[in-house]
Amino acid sequence: MNLASVDPLYSHGVTGVVLLIVLIKVLVGFGAIMGAVTLMIWFERKAISDMQSRIGPQRWGPFGILQTLADGIKLFFKEDLVPAEADRFVFKLAPYLTLVPALITFSIVPLGGTLTIGGHRVMLQVANPPMGILIMLAMSGISVYGVMLAGWASGSKYPLISSVRASAQMISYEAALGMTIVTVILVTGSLSTHDIVTAQAHGVWHWNLIRLGFVPFAVFLIAITAELNRPPFDTVEAESELVGGFATEYSSLRFALFYLAEFMNTITMSAIIVTLFFGGPAGWIPPVPHLKWIFPIIWFVAKTTFFAFCYIWFRAALPRFRYDQVMDLGWKRLIPLSLGWMLIVAGFLVRPGWGLVMAALVLLASVVLARAFDLGHRREVGPDSVLGAVGRRPLPGEVLRTLTDREGA
Amino acid sequence: MIAAAYSAAGVLVFVTASTLILVGAIGVIAVKNPVHAAISLIVTLFGVAVAFVAQSADFLAAVQIIVYAGAIVVLFLFVIMFLGVDRRDDVRVEALVGQRPLALAGVLITIAGLITLMARSHWVTGATSVSTTGAPLATGQGNVRQLGTAVFTTDLFAFEATAVLLIIAVVGAVLLARRERRVDDTFDDERNVEVSS
Numbered sequence A: 001m002n003l004a005s006v007d008p009l010y011s012h013g014v015t016g017v018v019l020l021i022v023l024i025k026v027l028v029g030f031g032a033i034m035g036a037v038t039l040m041i042w043f044e045r046k047a048i049s050d051m052q053s054r055i056g057p058q059r060w061g062p063f064g065i066l067q068t069l070a071d072g073i074k075l076f077f078k079e080d081l082v083p084a085e086a087d088r089f090v091f092k093l094a095p096y097l098t099l100v101p102a103l104i105t106f107s108i109v110p111l112g113g114t115l116t117i118g119g120h121r122v123m124l125q126v127a128n129p130p131m132g133i134l135i136m137l138a139m140s141g142i143s144v145y146g147v148m149l150a151g152w153a154s155g156s157k158y159p160l161i162s163s164v165r166a167s168a169q170m171i172s173y174e175a176a177l178g179m180t181i182v183t184v185i186l187v188t189g190s191l192s193t194h195d196i197v198t199a200q201a202h203g204v205w206h207w208n209l210i211r212l213g214f215v216p217f218a219v220f221l222i223a224i225t226a227e228l229n230r231p232p233f234d235t236v237e238a239e240s241e242l243v244g245g246f247a248t249e250y251s252s253l254r255f256a257l258f259y260l261a262e263f264m265n266t267i268t269m270s271a272i273i274v275t276l277f278f279g280g281p282a283g284w285i286p287p288v289p290h291l292k293w294i295f296p297i298i299w300f301v302a303k304t305t306f307f308a309f310c311y312i313w314f315r316a317a318l319p320r321f322r323y324d325q326v327m328d329l330g331w332k333r334l335i336p337l338s339l340g341w342m343l344i345v346a347g348f349l350v351r352p353g354w355g356l357v358m359a360a361l362v363l364l365a366s367v368v369l370a371r372a373f374d375l376g377h378r379r380e381v382g383p384d385s386v387l388g389a390v391g392r393r394p395l396p397g398e399v400l401r402t403l404t405d406r407e408g409a
Numbered sequence B: 001m002i003a004a005a006y007s008a009a010g011v012l013v014f015v016t017a018s019t020l021i022l023v024g025a026i027g028v029i030a031v032k033n034p035v036h037a038a039i040s041l042i043v044t045l046f047g048v049a050v051a052f053v054a055q056s057a058d059f060l061a062a063v064q065i066i067v068y069a070g071a072i073v074v075l076f077l078f079v080i081m082f083l084g085v086d087r088r089d090d091v092r093v094e095a096l097v098g099q100r101p102l103a104l105a106g107v108l109i110t111i112a113g114l115i116t117l118m119a120r121s122h123w124v125t126g127a128t129s130v131s132t133t134g135a136p137l138a139t140g141q142g143n144v145r146q147l148g149t150a151v152f153t154t155d156l157f158a159f160e161a162t163a164v165l166l167i168i169a170v171v172g173a174v175l176l177a178r179r180e181r182r183v184d185d186t187f188d189d190e191r192n193v194e195v196s197s
Helices: A008-012 A016-051 A067-077 A088-106 A134-153 A157-188 A193-199 A215-227 A252-277 A294-317 A323-350 A352-381 A396-408 B008-030 B034-054 B058-083 B099-120 B141-154 B156-177 B183-196
Strands: A114-117 A120-123
Touching (some): A008 A016, A016 A067, A016 A252, A088 B034, A134 A157, A134 B034, A134 B058, A157 A193, A157 A215, A157 A252, A157 A323, A157 B058, A193 A252, A215 A323, A252 A294, A323 A352, B008 B034, B034 B058, B141 B156
Antiparallel strands (some): A114 A120
16 A cells, blocks of 8 residues: 555655654644543533533632542542443443544544654644545444443443433434535545645635535534534433433443543544534644744644533533434434535536536425425324325324223223 | 565554454354354454455445444344343254255355355455456545446446345335334224214
8 A cells, every 4th residue: 555645754665763753643642632631521510610600620720620630530549340230341341442432533633734854744643544534434433332332231221221322323313424524525525634624724715614505514513412422412321311321330440431532522523523614723824933833733722622612512501302302303304404415515516507406406305305204293193193095084182082982991 | 456465564464354354253153142242243344444454445444344333233233232132042943944954055155156256366355356447446535436436337237226225125124113004994993083972
């Protein structure tokens, strides 16, 4: 395989220096995401407590910034329990299945531009594989297993319900997610995250948010929130219904891993949103000598922080969806919307005329679909759903009466 | 492609991927717990994905993980969890009459097919290539383009046939899952309504 075609770092062959640079990149990336997670947990708790007129963490360090560290140490020294009914191997495996995909997804996010160190051009992202953004989809597919197997392996009722919910929800939203990513890939003409970012580098009007017409971004934001099981889509760990969800039986370090993975995913997905729709590290660079490389990183961090804050905001402001509402939104709204928009975008990319034709077709299809939903909804209203083609149709009240009569008889 | 596979790193990758595939495959049939078997299946699928990457089929590798590991095995697990098939079945009972001889025949036919495939084309890649021209798979973007062209031009019929097959399967599943009352019953109900009111 030709490595140089995907990363200019390998253009002079793979030497010791190159390997060292790669190692440093991996370590810096790991350190960055771990540091960011620590800050994110603190930020979330502090911001939510501000929104709810509470004080929040305040004891450890200035503004309680070291609270996460203290929590981590506490969790580390807690007793490590494995329930008697648990499937021990899967129970111990599950936390890693959520954590590792979260880490891997972060590795494809471009954190900045390109640096030149000793004649080597270094891209400021841990890896730029040819399959690019598909890694993110693959990893979000894998992270389903963590939640799912954790719930199953606990050998307990509520975690099992939670894991069944999680698997259904995450699979449903993956479809909408995939189709919005396809629009981005279509307009960029490349899978690589580096290419996606460079295609948006020439100003705000080139950002995919505007080029694709806002809808893919909205769908992506909603779908990714559901994929992460973040509020308002956190039916998986709805504490009023399911105790603690899939993590009920977990304690100590394994619980900490789940916690870590959740926040790591939040940050990574904020970063992915920025990469796909907001130009990644693109932004205004002031003419400062020798420090030009640092401004893209600042832009990237600022944008990512904004979306991380949005997630916190969602959690504080929005009530939780009911499970059937989550499914309705995913299957009946987001998937048709993202599919239709993808067709329109594809049409416009071929020729504006085709785009208009596609738009008309999608409009027609959406009318038909709306009619189908309406019919389906009406069927669901009464327990006796099938009606005769002709003749007098019973009103919903009458149907109800028939049912009660039959039960009485 | 073949030459690349014989470099030291290539051999290492091949051995690792094959080990993953074989360990997973043996696990699927040897492990007693169905959930563990499903996890073994994921290991196999990962091994296959690694093998795809080593063959420069990056896109296929990603799709392998997204579709098979990310959706289909999740569905398997979903069913296992929902139905609670955690118990063992008695292997000595044949569920269908003549199941074993047919299975044996199927295995023999598959092995014969594999051997002919190996004898007639490349040992590593299986067939000559996805594209009919026999050109090697390009890396990166070319990979997707090549596959897309093949699917939408030369192999369009197979592609569309698969799509129709899937649609039929979905419609059939919906039809089986929706237990609807017959129209005659509804008319009876209507009569009941009139009588009771």
